[in-house]
Amino acid sequence: MRRLMSAVLGLMFGIASVAIAHAQAPTDPQIVGIVQTANRIDISQAHLALRKSTTPQVKEFANQMISDHTNLQKSISDLATKLGVKEETSDTAKQLKQQAAEESKKLAGLKGKDFDREYASHEVAYHQAVLDAASKSLIPNAKNAELKSALQGAAPLLQGHLQHAQQLQQSLQGSSSGQY
Amino acid sequence: MKISMSQANHPAMSDSPPRCMRRALYVAAVCVAALPACLLGQIQSQTSPQVVTIKQMHFEPATLKLKPGDRVEWKNQDIFSHTVTANDGQFDSGLIAPGGSWQTTITKAGTITYHCGPHPNMTAELVVEQPGAHGHAAAETAKEAQTSLRWTLPKRPEEIHPILVNFTAALLPLAFLSDLLGRLLRRQALQAAGLWMMVYEAAISPLTVLAGWWWKSTEANQLPAKLITLHQWLGTAAALLFIALAVWRWSFHKRAVPPNWAYLAFTTIALVALVYQGSVGGAMVFGQ
Numbered sequence: 001m002r003r004l005m006s007a008v009l010g011l012m013f014g015i016a017s018v019a020i021a022h023a024q025a026p027t028d029p030q031i032v033g034i035v036q037t038a039n040r041i042d043i044s045q046a047h048l049a050l051r052k053s054t055t056p057q058v059k060e061f062a063n064q065m066i067s068d069h070t071n072l073q074k075s076i077s078d079l080a081t082k083l084g085v086k087e088e089t090s091d092t093a094k095q096l097k098q099q100a101a102e103e104s105k106k107l108a109g110l111k112g113k114d115f116d117r118e119y120a121s122h123e124v125a126y127h128q129a130v131l132d133a134a135s136k137s138l139i140p141n142a143k144n145a146e147l148k149s150a151l152q153g154a155a156p157l158l159q160g161h162l163q164h165a166q167q168l169q170q171s172l173q174g175s176s177s178g179q180y
Numbered sequence: 181m182k183i184s185m186s187q188a189n190h191p192a193m194s195d196s197p198p199r200c201m202r203r204a205l206y207v208a209a210v211c212v213a214a215l216p217a218c219l220l221g222q223i224q225s226q227t228s229p230q231v232v233t234i235k236q237m238h239f240e241p242a243t244l245k246l247k248p249g250d251r252v253e254w255k256n257q258d259i260f261s262h263t264v265t266a267n268d269g270q271f272d273s274g275l276i277a278p279g280g281s282w283q284t285t286i287t288k289a290g291t292i293t294y295h296c297g298p299h300p301n302m303t304a305e306l307v308v309e310q311p312g313a314h315g316h317a318a319a320e321t322a323k324e325a326q327t328s329l330r331w332t333l334p335k336r337p338e339e340i341h342p343i344l345v346n347f348t349a350a351l352l353p354l355a356f357l358s359d360l361l362g363r364l365l366r367r368q369a370l371q372a373a374g375l376w377m378m379v380y381e382a383a384i385s386p387l388t389v390l391a392g393w394w395w396k397s398t399e400a401n402q403l404p405a406k407l408i409t410l411h412q413w414l415g416t417a418a419a420l421l422f423i424a425l426a427v428w429r430w431s432f433h434k435r436a437v438p439p440n441w442a443y444l445a446f447t448t449i450a451l452v453a454l455v456y457q458g459s460v461g462g463a464m465v466f467g468q
Contacts, residue, residue, distance in 0.1 A: 064261075064298040071259045071278070156237035157260065160299025167300060 025141045029088035032080045034138060035151070037093040038130050039073040041100040042123075048107055049119050058116050061123070061168050065161065072154055079150050092133075116172050123165035131158045229253040229283055232304070234262050234276070234296075239304035246286055246308045249406055253283045263297040272297075337395035344388035345461070351381040352422070352454055356447045359429075363438045375433050378447075382426035385419040403464055411460045418453050425450060 026034060042065050049062035080087060103122055110118050134155055142148035229251035233240045235258055246252065254264045256276045264273040264282060270292065273282040286292070289310045296302035334340050359374030361367065392415055396408055425447060432439045 061298075068260045068298070075259050153236050156301060157299065160237060160296070160301045163300040164298055 024091075026090055026092065026137065027088070027141075028083075028085050028143050028147055030090040030093070031138050031142055031147065031151070032076060032085055033087045033089050033093045034096070034133070035076050035154075036073060036087055037089075037096050038133075039069045039076070041096060042069045042126065043073070045100070045104060045107070045119070045122070048104060049115075052107070052111070052115050053119065054112075055116050055172070057168055057171060058119060061120075061164060064164070065123070068157060068161070072157065076150060076154075079146060083144055083146060085144070085147070092137075113172070117169070120165060120169040120172050124162065124169055127158050127162040127165055131155065131162060134158065231255060232264075234258050234302075237299060237302055239294075239296075239302060242304045244304075244306050246306055247404060248287055248289050248308055248310065249285065249404075250308075251283055251285050252306065253281055255281045260299075262299065262302065265295055265297045267293045267295060337391050337398060341388065341391040341395050344384060344391055345458075347384045348381065348388045349454065349458060351377045351384065352447070352451060355381055355429075356444070356451060359439050359447070360444060363444070366438075371438050374439070375429055378422070378426045378429045382419075382423045385422045389415050389419045407460055407464050411457065411464065414453065414457050414460070418450065418457060421446075421450050421453070 046062035046065040046069075049058055050066075053059055053062070107115060107118060107122070134151055139148060139151045139155070142151055230244060230246060230253070232244055232252060232254045234254055234256045237258065237260070239254075244252065254273065254276065256262055256278055259278050261275045261277050263275055264271070264284075266272065270288075271284050271294075273284075275298075276282050286306060286308050289308045292306045292308065294304060294306070334343060355374050355377035357374075358370045358377060362370030362372075362374055393412060396403065396412055425443070428443055428446075429439060432443070
């Protein structure tokens with residue numbers, strides 16, 4: 001069941017990333033909007049994990065997501081202010097929000113290890129999707145050189161989160177192997 | 181004059197050096213005993229750490245070469261918190277906030293790979309090499325080729341210092357032993373040997389020290405910084421102590437009495453310092 005769920009989730013985010021990649025080329029204000037939406041989503045889901053999970057590794061990961069994405073959010077916001085770019089919404093941002101709302105609803109209904117596993121696998125898929133979107137759509141389409149370079153600088157962070165989430169996912173699988 | 185005469189005749193005072201000299205010797209002995217500790221502290225605080233900068237999700241430099249005992253400081257100039265976590269678990273900084281830093285001293289030789297806990301894609305390594313380990317074999321081969329049995333007059337400090345060290349190292353224990361036995365067995369000849377060997381020790385050791393400083397000045401960069409600093413200052417302090425001991429020893433001779441136990445105790449301290457000094461010197465020449 002878990003595998004099926006992961007597969008469905010993976011497919012969903014795969015489609016999402018493809019959707020982001022193939023959407024109409026975003027403008028700089030839309031790029032800022034997409035990045036900030038992605039940051040807000042991850043922060044709010046991390047807060048949810050802090051409230052619902054009791055696993056120290058999950059809490060640690062969630063705290064890290066809050067800290068890193070808040071800092072990223074601030075740096076992008078400072079850059080946008082400096083460049084005079086005002087955040088704009090887009091279909092991609094809306095799509096991200098809608099998917100996040102569905103995921104949050106799903107997470108809210110889960111408890112204990114089920115919650116941990118779902119959160120971890122979602123974080124893997126989410127960071128993968130955002131990373132794909134950054135490399136295939138946001139970075140190539142960014143007009144402003146400073147914005148482009150800031151996005152390029154954020155890619156290793158997302159890559160790091162992806163690996164961290166994968167490690168978390170693995171360790172959670174390892175800890176539950178005795179139950180099945 | 182009268183007072184000093186009466187002191188000299190007094191049996192209890194007969195084998196004690198003048199008060200001010202005794203005081204000076206106590207101070208000298210305490211200084212020598214405390215020297216290694218003070219120097220180590222000083223070296224520790226003086227040695228500026230090697231710096232790794234954490235910036236834009238990278239450790240810079242990704243490979244840092246070090247020697248055992250070096251300090252490393254990681255400065256987080258990123259906008260995110262990071263950790264410095266050794267893959268084998270030998271160190272872990274915990275989260276270093278943006279703008280913060282963390283230091284550690286690397287003691288063992290070998291390659292240490294490390295990463296950032298929250299961002300496992302950030303990895304780097306410390307290559308800790310024993311000083312002289314590299315090129316040591318090559319240097320040995322070169323030395324081997326140059327070696328011949330033909331004796332030439334020592335001219336270079338690396339030849340002179342080890343020769344003089346032999347005299348410094350031999351005279352002090354022999355002076356001590358002669359005085360100890362001379363006192364226990366009440367042998368005048370042994371006491372005279374003890375006196376003169378201490379005088380020779382005081383005369384030769386400053387030359388040993390000078391040759392050492394000369395050697396250091398020619399190859400300061402190739403020697404392990406901490407060891408050489410310790411060795412040069414401990415050596416200098418020891419030579420001064422030997423001079424003080426020789427003066428003290430001479431005062432017993434002038435009063436025609438055997439050296440007292442206090443003198444023998446100070447000589448023992450000097451001996452311990454000399455043995456330690458020898459081990460530090462050996463560590464530099466032959467490796468630790």
